[in-house]
Amino acid sequence: MRKLAEKSKNAADQIIGLSNTCLQISEKAYTMMNTISPEIEHTTVLVREIAASGMEQKNGVDQVNSAINDLSAIIQQNSQLSENMSSSAVDLEREANNLKSDIEFFQVVK
Incomplete structure (x- = not known):
């Protein structure tokens, strides 16, 4: 009986020791969770700010791309207009030369 009581006491002491260790x-x-929790919250805020910044950059890039596309269309339009003006200038020069020839034909000699 004494050995059983001793074993029970030892087992109880071990259980108390393990319980204290667990505690x-x-x-x-x-304590660690309380220390880490604010850091996790801060990291979450930073991640949200980075995501918002990334979205702003994407919007900026989209605007730049749109402006470049608009500029490209305007450049193509200007190029076409320049070609038309050049062709018109050649036609006008030809007509001016024809008119000059016609005027010289009818010019009275003094």
Whole structure:
């Protein structure tokens, strides 16, 4: 009976020791979680700010691309207009030369 009581006491002491160890580990984990939690919240805020910044950059790039496309269309339009003006200038020069020839034909000699 005495051995059983001794074994029971030893087992109870071990259980108490393990319980105390578990309690200490739990307290450390709680303290660590309380320490880490604000850092996690800060990191979350930073990630949100980075995401918002990335979206702003994407919008800026989209606007630049749109402006470049508009500019390209205007350049093509100007190129076509320049070609038309050049062709018109050649036609006008030809007509001016024809008119000059016609005037010289009818010019009275003094």
